[in-house]
Amino acid sequence: MKTIDILIYDGCVASNITGPIDLFNIANAYWQYISTEEQQNLFQWRLISQGQRSVVSSSGIRLEADLLLNEAIHADVIIVPGLQYQSLKHLEQTFAGFGAVHQWLKAQQQAGVKIAANCSGTFLLAASGLLDNHRATTAWWLAEPLRQQYPTVELCLDQIVVEDRGIFTAGATTAYQNLCLELLRVLGGHELMLACARIMLVDINRQSQIPYSSIQMVRQHHDSMVTAAEEWIEKGLSQSISLNQLADKFSVSRRTFIRRFKAATGKTPSAYIQALRLEAAKRLLESSHMTIDRIVERVGYIDSSSFRRLFHREVGLSPRAYRERFSIRHDNPEDYDQMESKP
Numbered sequence: 001m002k003t004i005d006i007l008i009y010d011g012c013v014a015s016n017i018t019g020p021i022d023l024f025n026i027a028n029a030y031w032q033y034i035s036t037e038e039q040q041n042l043f044q045w046r047l048i049s050q051g052q053r054s055v056v057s058s059s060g061i062r063l064e065a066d067l068l069l070n071e072a073i074h075a076d077v078i079i080v081p082g083l084q085y086q087s088l089k090h091l092e093q094t095f096a097g098f099g100a101v102h103q104w105l106k107a108q109q110q111a112g113v114k115i116a117a118n119c120s121g122t123f124l125l126a127a128s129g130l131l132d133n134h135r136a137t138t139a140w141w142l143a144e145p146l147r148q149q150y151p152t153v154e155l156c157l158d159q160i161v162v163e164d165r166g167i168f169t170a171g172a173t174t175a176y177q178n179l180c181l182e183l184l185r186v187l188g189g190h191e192l193m194l195a196c197a198r199i200m201l202v203d204i205n206r207q208s209q210i211p212y213s214s215i216q217m218v219r220q221h222h223d224s225m226v227t228a229a230e231e232w233i234e235k236g237l238s239q240s241i242s243l244n245q246l247a248d249k250f251s252v253s254r255r256t257f258i259r260r261f262k263a264a265t266g267k268t269p270s271a272y273i274q275a276l277r278l279e280a281a282k283r284l285l286e287s288s289h290m291t292i293d294r295i296v297e298r299v300g301y302i303d304s305s306s307f308r309r310l311f312h313r314e315v316g317l318s319p320r321a322y323r324e325r326f327s328i329r330h331d332n333p334e335d336y337d338q339m340e341s342k343p
Contacts, residue, residue: 002187004045005075007101008065009083011094014057016081016118016176021045023180027188027196042188048072050101058084069104075113077183078105082119082173088145091120095127102128109166114186118170118179125167126150135164139172140213144266158208158316171209177202208316211282211326221264225250229261233273237280238300241273277301278314285323292319 004024006017028041049055049065056062085091105128109115117125122138125131126146131153138146143157156162160171160178170179181202185193197204221227229250233241246269247257261269277299284295293304301307312318317325 001040002043002076003074004043004077004079004183005048005067005072006045006079007081008047008049008055008057008063009098010055011058011083011085012055012063012081013084013119013173014059014061014063015173016079016121017047017057017063019174019176020079020180023177023184023196023200026199027184027192030192030195030199031188042192046072046075048078050098050104069100072104075108076187077114077116078108079180080105080115080117080121080124081176082117082121082139083124085120091123092127092149095124098124098127105130112166114166114168114183116168116170116179116183118176119172122146122169125169126153130167131169134167135162136167136169137162137171137209138169140209141172147266158210160207160209172212175209178204178206210314210316211322223260223264225252226261226264229257229269230265230272233269233276237273237277238298240300243269274310275314278311281307281311281319282315282322282326285319286326287328295319 004020006020008017024043024045028043031042032039046066047063048067048069050069053065053068054062055065083091083094085094101124105115105125109130115125115130119139120142122131122136123142123146125136126149131150133152133154135154135156137156137159140157143155146153147155157171160175161182162169163182168179168182170176177200181193181197181204184196194204196202229246232249233246243254243257247254250257252260258268261267261272265272267275280299281295284290284298285292288295290298292308296302296304296307308319311322315322
């Protein structure tokens, strides 16, 4: 029987704990169902706390630990849930104070235990040093903070689940489903994983979180000039925007503008404008019946073919495929075909 240890702590996201338990429980039930005679369960799970037996999740659900850190031995996998944090400072300070957990995780990993984390839980692994010189992913909105704070981590943001030398990381929130399916595949085999994916209605072909990302949700700096520049850029997206315009508008040199903008956002002004235009195009694809050519013009591009190639490269889907997956209006998909054929 494989043992799954799940770390619990105050403020953790409850679904990152109860969700994996449900999935492994369903795996056990399916295993019993297909067995010709009664079999031992494939998986058992234990809730592990670093100090107190009782913790409260971010949604107010009280969780009771089965074991404390020093009692937790002989696991096959440890799962680290995400923290619902109030600010980046809160996230960093919380996990920086988990010194005993850092040591426990490193000791378990050295003993051959597989370590898994998703969403902001990736920051706990990074704070412990386990992700140094490892490939990893995290929630898309935490990409830049993770890069800045832990530069030795090789961030693979385009992937929902990343495994590197026995350490598994996953993207935002519900990516724990894909993470647990990958653990099921490793521990129980491909067929068991596929069966549980079908039962849980989890799309195993969901490989990237990039189509779900939004640059407008990740402003985490305090540079008032850059904030004003971001707002000015948003209002003028359909127009040509140059670095000279931006520097003149905010009364600084081109070099100073680029330096401050990149320090605040992690992107050059040109890269930011491109990302914002893609974001605007995504919103229009989701909420309007505009033709793609009209959307291209609306977000400030001239060459429709170049934009389509750019969109596919950066988002991972063609504009048409993105609209089919994320459009709010699916009443008559043939309308899109008719609009695409119009000049």
